[in-house]
Amino acid sequence: MAQPAASTTTTARIVWDTADKFLRNVVDEEDYGDFILPFTVLRRLECMLADTQDEVTKFVASLGEMPPHFIDIAVKDRFDLSFYNVSPLDLRTIASVDDNVAKSLKSYIDGFSNNIADIWVAFDFNRRAKILADSNRLHAVVKHFSVLDLSPGSLPNTAMGDVFEDVMYRAFNKKGKAAGNFYTPRDAIKLMVDILITNDDETLAGDSALRSIYDPTAGSGGMLLVAQEALRRMNDKIDVTLYGQELMPSAFGLGKADLLIQGGRPDAIKQGNTLVEDLYEGQTFDYVLSNPPFGTDWSADEKSVRDQAKVPGSRFSHGLPSTTDGQMLFLAHCASKLTPASRNGQGGRAAVVSNASPLFNGDNGPTAIRQWLLEEDLIDAIIALPPHMFYGTGIPTYVWILDTNKDPERVGKVQLIDGSGQWALLRRPMGEKRRELRRDHRKTIVEAYQAFEHADPTISRVMTPEDFMFQDVPVVRQARLAARFSDDVVDALRSRKDLREGHVDVLKQLDGTPWNDLPTNFATAAKAAGLKSPVGLVDAVMKAMAVPDETAPLAIDRKGQPVPASGWKMTERVPLSEDLAEHMKHEVLPFSPDAMWDASKAKRGNEIPFTRIFYVPTEPRPLSEIDAAVEKLMSELSEMFSAVSDQ
The missing domain is CATH 1.20.1390 (PWI domain)
Known part of the structure; x- marks a missing residue:
């Protein structure tokens, strides 16, 4: 039975009460979460293991000097536990006396199985415990958490996930912009997931349905968990396997812990630099979700990335962006991790967040990557999100939907959806996040995606890949x-x-x-x-x-070739979907009858001019209205000056 929302909120508030009671004046307010979240994880894991603790401890002792990896396997086979703790201590025992609390807590942490030891390292748990101990607050914190009932019986996985989500939100609300480094707003994730699975209803049905979900920038694991929950709502018997990779230690610890406390595998998220080493090399996935960092410098990884790019057909072989912004490396990586199209109609789908730069960056690398995505028909849709949607930035953002096996009516086409107007104000801003996508907003965007070519043209346009490819043709005027x-x-x-x-x-x-x-x-x-x-x-x-001489005939040289006028040159961008001669006839010659061009000198490129496509010109105000407004303003200023001069 699911825990009522009010109950999970109350539990989260009780957990967070630690901050005001024991952390104030000891750590900075923005760092409260760095202390509360690890203890929340510790108490949940303890409650999950409580019923089998004694049996597991005896069993592990009976295995003698067996290597840790084999002990993990043996415990899994015997007790169906993915992790365990062999310490005779627990939080209640440690809290029962106020001596040697730090030493006892360290001994207790060291008792956890080797496969989750990296969580405590990522949390920097021992150092944070020492800070509390040096301030004489550790015993009080341990005692507070030792009596919280976070057992699966009281809080099923979903309810515990809500509690952890609430506590994370409170923690990140203190951090503001910094939260954007590893926490993606759930409203954005829900939209991404809704779009990814909207056309998969039939293939997700049945007792044997299997799906894999991957996030190469997993952060706190939110994308993986939201996607898993959505799939299980559609089919409670579906077998969902999660995979993630994360570089930042703190984010890795949160992600691994969040998945673990909701019944996930200990190795669901691996720690590592995705650009340098793909820890899932050779694997592809049904769904890929990612919110890679915007504008992050990757020069420290340049040698490794360039070496990989030399391998034909590899993830980075299609082009390399400037080292000042690695977004398109992640976009190319996500595309490479999609399950290829199969005869049964399945393939891989991805939702990747970016800022506007990957849409139109004209450097050779980004242009080549876009060209590859367009030529391979991998871009299914691009969705513009409202500004101020993310914690770390207020700039416009977009979601790229990639698909290796498009529905027949979507083959050879790209849908652009302008969701920038679908938002409501948050009651309290969090960092740069001031707007949210509510359920009705997500519904509007999903319905536009489903309607495809029949969607409202004010928010949806269906194009072809050739519409985004162009040739820049040098145009001169004949003298x-x-x-x-x-x-x-x-x-x-x-x-x-x-x-x-x-x-x-x-x-x-x-x-x-x-x-x-x-x-x-x-x-x-x-x-x-x-x-x-x-x-x-x-x-x-x-x-x-x-x-x-404008009255003279058009100039030709002694060979009969047209002579270009000096000082007059322009470049005309012509979509590849248009005939060059026809384009010039309608777009150039009416305004410059003497214009001439050489198609052999044209340079090809591509861009996705999202804003231009949806731009609707507004009629300027009538001059009479402007004059009246100026006259009124001048009259008001005159009255103000008169009032000042009379004093």
């Missing part, structure tokens, strides 16, 4: 030139060895003649004067005598 003689013309030609004094008289004769006819006219006049007209001199004369 209009007249032939004019001047002293400057003679000065420009004087350095030429093939110029004779007689040529100067020829040039004077050609003043005002059509510029396009200069090659013929110059040669004819020079011959009549008994002079030669080599090709190099003809070209130099045409250049020297050229003067812009």
Whole structure:
């Protein structure tokens, strides 16, 4: 039976009461969670093991000097326990006396099985216990937690998860922006999960349904747990296996502990740098969720990443972004971890958070990664979230939905959903998070995703990959030139060895003649004067005598090629989905009839101009309305100045 929401909230409040009673004036308020969360985990694990503690202790003692790994396996086979503790102590025993509390607590922690020892290291538990002991507060904290009933009988896994979530929220509310390093808001996660599983209803049914979920930046494990809960709501018999990797020790400890206290495997989350070493190399997954860090420098990992990128077909072989921002490395990694499409209709799906940069960053690396994702038809949808959705940043964010086996109607297409207007204000901001996605907001976005090409066009657009690919075509204007003689013309030609004094008289004769006819006219006049007209001199004369003249015909050189006007050049971005000639006919030539271009010099690229696609121009205010507003403002200012001057 699920624990009532009010009861779990009360339990969480009682747990948190430790802060005001015992931590005040001992540790900084923003660090309360660093002390309360480890003790909450410790008490829950203790309660989970209480019924079998004596039997397990005797059994482990009977195994003698067997290696720890084999002891873990033996305990799992005998008692169906993923972890255990062989210490004769517990929190109640330690709290019963106030002597040697720190020493006893350390002995108790050391009694836990080797497969969860890294949790206490990640929590920096011994050092934090020493801080409390030095302040004469450790005994009171131990006593407080020793009487809390966090047993599975009182708090089933789901209810305990709610308690831990509540305590984490209180802790991260103190940290503010810093919480964004390892804690993703649950409202954002729920939307990501809703989109991921929305089309999988049929394949998730049945007694033998299996699903794997992976997060390469697992943080506190929230994405994995929310996804698991959603799948089990759809099918309580489904077998869900969680996998995660996290670099930060504190976040790793929280994630591993949170999964553990809700019945997860001890090795569900592994600690390590995902960019340097994929601890699940060779494995792919049904669902991948990730909220990688925005704008994080990866230069410390550059050598390893570049070495991996040299391997054809590897996760980083498609392109490398600037070392100042590793987001697209994680995006490429997530794509590489998706289960390939299979004949039974299954494949892998991912939801990855990013800021706006991966949409349009024009550097070679990001462009190449986007090109790969587009050409492989891996991008199913991109969803714009409201700003101020995350704890560490208020900038606009997006969720990339990747899919290796799209539904037939979605093949070869990419859906953009503008969810930036779907939000409500939080009653109390937490760091930069001031807005939240409520259930009705998530429903609106999910329904737009499901409606696909029939969705409301004000929040959803369906494009093709080619719509995001473009060619930048250099466009110049064809010159209009007249032939004019001047002293400057003679000065420009004087350095030429093939110029004779007689040529100067020829040039004077050609003043005002059509510029396009200069090659013929110059040669004819020079011959009549008994002079030669080599090709190099003809070209130099045409250049020297050229003067812009808008009334002149379009200029062509002696070979009949159009001559571009100097000082006028632009680049026209043309989607690959459009015919170049047709595009120029409708988008360029009406505004510049003399424009010309060379398709062979075009450079190809790609971008996803999300904001531009959904931009709706607003009609400017009428001038009369603006004038009236200015007049009113000036009148008010005049009255204010008069009031000041009268004093």
